[in-house]
Amino acid sequence: MRPTRPRSNDYYRDPVLNMKMRNMAGRIPYYPTKWEVLKRITRLYTPRPGDRVVELGSGDARVIRYLARSFDDITATGVEINPVLVSESRKRVERERLEGRVEIVMGDLFSHPLDCYDVVYAYLTPNALLRLRDRLAALLLRGGRVVTLDYRVPGLEPVDREEVHTPGRRHVLYLYTSESVPLSLRPSGKLLVRRPGNLGPPL
Template identity: 30%
Template sequence: MRIEQEPNPELSGARKRLPPAILAFFIQFAALAAVWCTSQLLWSLGWQDLPAWALFLLQGVVACLLSIMLAMAAWWRWIHLLFPLAILAMLQWQLPAWIYLLAFCFTLALFWSTYRTQVPFYPTRPATWRQVKELVPADRPVGVLDIGSGMGGLVIYLARECPNARCAGIELAPLPWLISVLSAFLKKSPASFKYGDYQAVNLSEYDVVFAYLSPAAMPDVWLKAKKEMQAGSLLISYEFEIPGVAPKLQIQDKFDAPSIFVWEL
């Protein structure tokens, strides 16, 4: 079954938006400007004893509201809310400079790809692994690819539970990729992991492709899957749908749990 996607003007407009990291910078800058103007007004009215934490909290609230108005992803709301308070805490703790450098290097290695791909690091759970396993054909040899494989938990699990499957993962963030390689080595798993962008992988080599990315990434995943994947192969997405394309199957373990969406090419 082949499902064609009609042009989506809303999707075209969304692609022209600023990358989330740049948009977040402008939101925090706007919130800071708003708080500064508010503080100047209050001081002119005689409110000169405002605690610092109140101003930092106000900046976080304003930034959070702006992120909601601009339809940023839900996790950005928490980041905007807590970021000014985290800055205040670091200023008060007076930590040595090397700690900030270490935290920066760790964060960079973990979220290396987030700026370009708009995909945050968020691993799948074992319950999801078991659901995906049921979708992998067991009666013939198949190739399975996890796009954005993170620390490799799903791929290693499928390699163990699906003996007829050739399981691989690809990850763009260096730290999760390194952890997945080491984990596969220590567990003597046949799973393989590539470092890089999934756009460089030929999806025609795989019968099942799994993705847990973000809403921003799904249209490009679909376009690549339509172009390269063979007839009868499966594209599986956890939590995020493809705009304008109805899935063949939707699986939901619990009422309030995210769904698994399945498209057959």
């Protein structure tokens, strides 16, 4: 299914949410992912039917809302610790009638379980990605995929990348698969190979 371009006023700066964030936390900036970056995500990552996607640090959930609207055979979860963003995300999910396919969880992304997902998307700092690295590697070895924006996961080698140029900014999307995981992060140094279709236990 071809992705549908979202309404522009939903995918650029949101003055209302900006104000709420400033009132809550002083100087926390709010930078929505731009349309140019969103559409490149689906060029780099091709959803499979039934994919369960999670975004760690989902903000206003624009990435997973976009994916859910564009591909009606996937489900998505956003994990966000900021109550303002959680509230706004849930309102937008309801407004776009994505209940049942998009869930917003208020919680800590470092403790949220990843073993029930097929795809992880994250726009996080290198330090945060380093803390998540071993869990992301385990997901990749189960046949999952990881997409990060602007920052690479330390110790993992991307299998593909996509550059996105927006006014005044260059972004890079990185894709990781089981091939990204070095021997040092594999159980007993073994290579795990998934069955065709990503179903069933490792061979």
